[in-house]
Amino acid sequence: xxxxVVTGIGVTAPTGLGTDAYWAATTAGSTAIRPxxxxxxxxxxxxxxxxxxxxxxxxxxxxxLIPQTDRITQFALVAxxxxxxxxxxxxxxxxxxxxxxxxxxxxxxxxxxxRELQKLYTEGPQAxxxxxxxxxxxxxxxxxxxxxxGLRGPxxxxxxDGAGGLDALGHARRQIRQGTPAVLSGGMESAxxxxxxxxxxxxxxxxxxxxxxxxxxxxADDATxxxxxxxxxxxxVEDAAAARRRGAPRIxxxxxxxxxxxxxRPGSGREPxxxxxxxxxxxxxxxxxxxxxxxxxxxxxxxxGDQVEAQVLAKLFGPRGxxxxxxxxxxxxxxxxxxxxxxxxxxxxxxxxxxxxxxNVERVGRRYxxxxxxxxxxxxxxxxALVLARGKGGFNAAVVVRAAT
Amino acid sequence: MTLTRRVAITGIGVVAPGGIGTRAFWDxxxxxxxxxxxxxxxxxxxxxxxxxxxxxFDPAEHGLTPQQxxxxxxxxxxxxxxxxxxxxxxxxxxxxxxxxRTAVTIGSAVGCTIKLEAEYLVLSDGGRQxxxxxxxxxxxxxxxxxPSSLAxxxxxxxxxxxxxxxxxxxxxxGIDALGYARxxxxxxxxxxxxxxxxxxxxxxxxVACFDAIRATTNNNDDPEHALRPYDRxxxxxxxxxxxxVLILEELGHARRRGAKVYxxxxxxxxRANAYHMTGLKADGRELAEAVRVALDQSRxxxxxxxxxxxxxxxxxxxxKHETAALKRSLGAHAYATPxxxxxSMIGHSxxxxxxxxxAACALAIDTGAIPPTAxxxxxxxxxxxxxxxxxxxxxxxxxxxxxxxxxxxxxxxMVLARPEAVAA
Amino acid sequence: xxxxxxxxxxxxxxxxxxxxxxxxxxxxxVPFDDLGYDSLALLETASRIEREYGVPLxxxxxxxxxxxxxxxxxxxxxxxxxx
Numbered sequence: 062x063x064x065x066v067v068t069g070i071g072v073t074a075p076t077g078l079g080t081d082a083y084w085a086a087t088t089a090g091s092t093a094i095r096p097x098x099x100x101x102x103x104x105x106x107x108x109x110x111x112x113x114x115x116x117x118x119x120x121x122x123x124x125x126l127i128p129q130t131d132r133i134t135q136f137a138l139v140a141x142x143x144x145x146x147x148x149x150x151x152x153x154x155x156x157x158x159x160x161x162x163x164x165x166x167x168x169x170x171x172x173x174x175x176r177e178l179q180k181l182y183t184e185g186p187q188a189x190x191x192x193x194x195x196x197x198x199x200x201x202x203x204x205x206x207x208x209x210x211g212l213r214g215p216x217x218x219x220x221x222d223g224a225g226g227l228d229a230l231g232h233a234r235r236q237i238r239q240g241t242p243a244v245l246s247g248g249m250e251s252a253x254x255x256x257x258x259x260x261x262x263x264x265x266x267x268x269x270x271x272x273x274x275x276x277x278x279x280x281a282d283d284a285t286x287x288x289x290x291x292x293x294x295x296x297x298v299e300d301a302a303a304a305r306r307r308g309a310p311r312i313x314x315x316x317x318x319x320x321x322x323x324x325x326r327p328g329s330g331r332e333p334x335x336x337x338x339x340x341x342x343x344x345x346x347x348x349x350x351x352x353x354x355x356x357x358x359x360x361x362x363x364x365x366g367d368q369v370e371a372q373v374l375a376k377l378f379g380p381r382g383x384x385x386x387x388x389x390x391x392x393x394x395x396x397x398x399x400x401x402x403x404x405x406x407x408x409x410x411x412x413x414x415x416x417x418x419x420x421n422v423e424r425v426g427r428r429y430x431x432x433x434x435x436x437x438x439x440x441x442x443x444x445x446a447l448v449l450a451r452g453k454g455g456f457n458a459a460v461v462v463r464a465a466t
Numbered sequence: 467m468t469l470t471r472r473v474a475i476t477g478i479g480v481v482a483p484g485g486i487g488t489r490a491f492w493d494x495x496x497x498x499x500x501x502x503x504x505x506x507x508x509x510x511x512x513x514x515x516x517x518x519x520x521x522x523f524d525p526a527e528h529g530l531t532p533q534q535x536x537x538x539x540x541x542x543x544x545x546x547x548x549x550x551x552x553x554x555x556x557x558x559x560x561x562x563x564x565x566x567r568t569a570v571t572i573g574s575a576v577g578c579t580i581k582l583e584a585e586y587l588v589l590s591d592g593g594r595q596x597x598x599x600x601x602x603x604x605x606x607x608x609x610x611x612x613p614s615s616l617a618x619x620x621x622x623x624x625x626x627x628x629x630x631x632x633x634x635x636x637x638x639x640g641i642d643a644l645g646y647a648r649x650x651x652x653x654x655x656x657x658x659x660x661x662x663x664x665x666x667x668x669x670x671x672x673v674a675c676f677d678a679i680r681a682t683t684n685n686n687d688d689p690e691h692a693l694r695p696y697d698r699x700x701x702x703x704x705x706x707x708x709x710x711v712l713i714l715e716e717l718g719h720a721r722r723r724g725a726k727v728y729x730x731x732x733x734x735x736x737r738a739n740a741y742h743m744t745g746l747k748a749d750g751r752e753l754a755e756a757v758r759v760a761l762d763q764s765r766x767x768x769x770x771x772x773x774x775x776x777x778x779x780x781x782x783x784x785x786k787h788e789t790a791a792l793k794r795s796l797g798a799h800a801y802a803t804p805x806x807x808x809x810s811m812i813g814h815s816x817x818x819x820x821x822x823x824x825a826a827c828a829l830a831i832d833t834g835a836i837p838p839t840a841x842x843x844x845x846x847x848x849x850x851x852x853x854x855x856x857x858x859x860x861x862x863x864x865x866x867x868x869x870x871x872x873x874x875x876x877x878x879x880m881v882l883a884r885p886e887a888v889a890a
Numbered sequence: 891x892x893x894x895x896x897x898x899x900x901x902x903x904x905x906x907x908x909x910x911x912x913x914x915x916x917x918x919x920v921p922f923d924d925l926g927y928d929s930l931a932l933l934e935t936a937s938r939i940e941r942e943y944g945v946p947l948x949x950x951x952x953x954x955x956x957x958x959x960x961x962x963x964x965x966x967x968x969x970x971x972x973x
Binding site for chain 1: 512513514565566570575576577583586587589590592593594596597598600603604605606607608609610611612613614615617618621622625626627628629630631632633634635636639642646649653670671673674675676677678679681735736737738739740741742743744752755872873874875876
């Protein structure tokens with residue numbers, strides 16, 4: 062069976078544009094959570110976000126793409142360029158049917174959509190842009206990446222809320238196993254508009270704490286919810302043999318295992334879907350819990366969500382049985398971008414033997430029997446990482462990332 | 467993928483314009499009766515295209531509770547109603563399913579558009595406020611913000627605990643969700659997949675953006691005959707809504723419990739044209755490749771195909787594109803194969819239509835009938851295949867091919883066959 | 891009179907402008923394809939001109955527009971017809 066490996070990485074994250082900038086900030090325990098300034102959030106109970114600043118789309122992209130793209134697509138296009146450069150892959154040098162693309166989305170091009178809705182209702186139907194026919198919908202990134210780079214292999218767009226970034230990678234791996242040599246994958250999110258923030262308020266899971274250092278603190282005794290963030294990552298996933306044949310400059314690591322589950326109905330007393338997803342992914346990778354060097358947690362940041370995850374981890378690995386970390390505390394929860402960025406972080410942890418810290422949490426809550434990496438990055442060899450992600454409604458996904466052999 | 471696992475369709479549920487329920491849907495399209503009409507959901511006068519294919523659907527009538535109706539966007543309501551019909555049709559109840567071995571894949575291109583737009587209208591006070599007023603936010607707003615909720619509603623309905631996802635590949639989402647479901651069964655991730663697609667996009671924002679690119683017909687004076695695939699006078703599609711959910715089961719699993727098998731999904735492939743977000747090239751190369759690969763998987767030759775359910779959106783470019791793709795992939799057999807567009811009758815429901823068309827393929831195989839292309843009176847001489855004008859045909863169909871194209875460049879093909887017809 | 895400058899201003903605003911292509915030079919007879927503007931860009935531009943200048947540009951009139959000069963001529967023709 063074909064082995065799926067990652068040969069290229071591109072990151073657009075609040076803590077850094079580009080892999081190196083992102084990793085330096087992440088290992089240093091930086092945070093990019095700040096008051097939203099893209100719009101006036103002053104009247105909202107939740108006012109913080111992990112924001113990408115200094116993204117100069119006019120410098121990074123062709124001018125004619127700007128009017129037709131939401132931020133999520135601008136991020137994806139730039140991250141893809143970086144991933145392809147990192148991978149040393151020129152799509153035009155390969156058969157176009159051999160290159161696929163699958164991305165995850167959650168809200169799609171939401172800011173673009175809010176603007177067009179406003180035009181519709183204040184100026185009339187004729188004011189709605191021709192580009193609105195595709196600029197906001199969930200498949201937009203898959204489509205635009207496919208066009209820009211001539212990718213004519215299997216294409217897909219997956220929506221599973223916060224689990225999407227991992228599900229897209231799982232989908233890419235499936236395509237590789239079915240014979241497509243290379244698949245661009247990942248997730249990007251950016252609903253940095255009033256409608257985007259407000260859509261998350263009624264759920265009651267957004268933190269309403271005003272202090273950026275105290276708002277999003279997963280696994281703390283007094284966790285208050287999450288902070289949203291924008292960005293994500295694009296990864297080039299390839300069949301290992303094909304990558305070697307074309308002389309890929311580097312193999313970051315292997316997507317060794319993947320599983321996806323859905324929670325049982327609340328109150329059913331059945332095992333959390335996250336437990337099964339983790340166990341199935343490990344099984345799929347032929348890895349025992351003892352072999353895992355670090356877990357990148359989903360880190361819901363709510364008391365209920367943290368409780369479930371901590372219990373799953375304690376049961377699977379034993380109390381404090383494995384280092385656990387959530388660098389997303391520095392970026393906010395990136396929804397469909399999270400899983401992709403966490404897999405990138407896992408690959409870098411493997412490369413450098415460094416587990417980046419969880420930020421803004423001084424002490425793990427007493428009820429949680431997990432070894433959360435706090436304060437400073439931990440230097441320790443990392444060969445195998447488990448990455449977890451959950452989506453609202455009951456979606457669970459798990460990926461096992463392993464060092465290249 | 468294990469070659470010994472095969473994928474059967476054992477249950478069907480449909481919500482379509484002109485026919486709620488599989489029987490009503492199938493009877494209507496075999497009768498060649500269109501369900502396109504002047505838009506009634508809002509005043510269409512300010513818009514260029516004023517026709518749509520709307521479902522006469524009362525959620526309470528179909529068993530949804532007041533809380534479900536309040537919570538769910540119309541697209542979710544369609545999906546749950548179809549799920550109930552398909553499960554009953556398959557002779558299954560939720561308790562018959564093994565939760566961990568049951569998956570859900572639902573397709574949708576534009577998610578919860580109706581609810582999102584309605585909520586936006588209130589929150590922004592008619593568009594006046596960019597900084598929308600959060601105090602008017604409804605409890606389930608997040609469900610509309612991220613449409614994976616459509617798949618979650620179906621999963622809750624059947625108690626699925628295997629992989630659950632929303633597949634959002636534009637206008638091929640309906641075919642692709644079923645294709646992905648097939649892959650889950652073939653690779654052993656699931657034994658039963660509740661798979662299909664839903665779309666309820668008939669709202670001002672959707673009409674406005676299709677108006678902007680002139681993709682929809684402005685044949686407003688003749689709503690019943692507005693969608694005219696392959697006709698010389700064709701000028702775009704009619705926006706539609708609807709859903710279809712199918713129960714997919716591993717074939718051995720189905721046979722062991724004595725389930726009725728409509729058809730087998732014998733092949734599926736998807737490619738991208740990487741050309742333009744909304745445009746199609748005239749040569750149909752990538753769609754042809756998807757067809758070729760799907761046929762390859764099924765190990766059935768082009769001449770075995772008894773019916774092609776086409777994309778047939780009646781835009782100038784689409785009908786040319788797919789005719790070229792069919793000739794390219796089926797060769798001379800393209801001329802001997804009936805090709806029809808059921809969109810001519812039920813409109814183009816974007817992400818849902820691919821699943822509705824796949825249901826039609828299964829029904830064609832099961833009942834031995836081929837639906838017509840309605841409104842086809844003056845065939846475009848550039849398009850020279852047999853598009854089954856106006857009247858259905860009673861004909862044994864062993865193999866059916868469903869093709870589709872979508873914004874973003876998606877090109878998909880699915881082969882359905884009578885299990886006995888597929889090479890062992 | 892609707893001019894090339896009017897056209898390029900509208901195009902820049904609604905369809906953007908690539909670095910490698912300047913709309914400032916003598917582009918009157920350069921095909922839109924070569925300038926990097928597709929059918930959507932033209933539709934969008936037409937829609938904006940209709941609203942800003944009140945010139946009706948009904949379905950189909952864009953079919954033969956290949957260059958900026960064609961577009962400018964079309965707008966002035968349609969403007970005269972509407973008057």
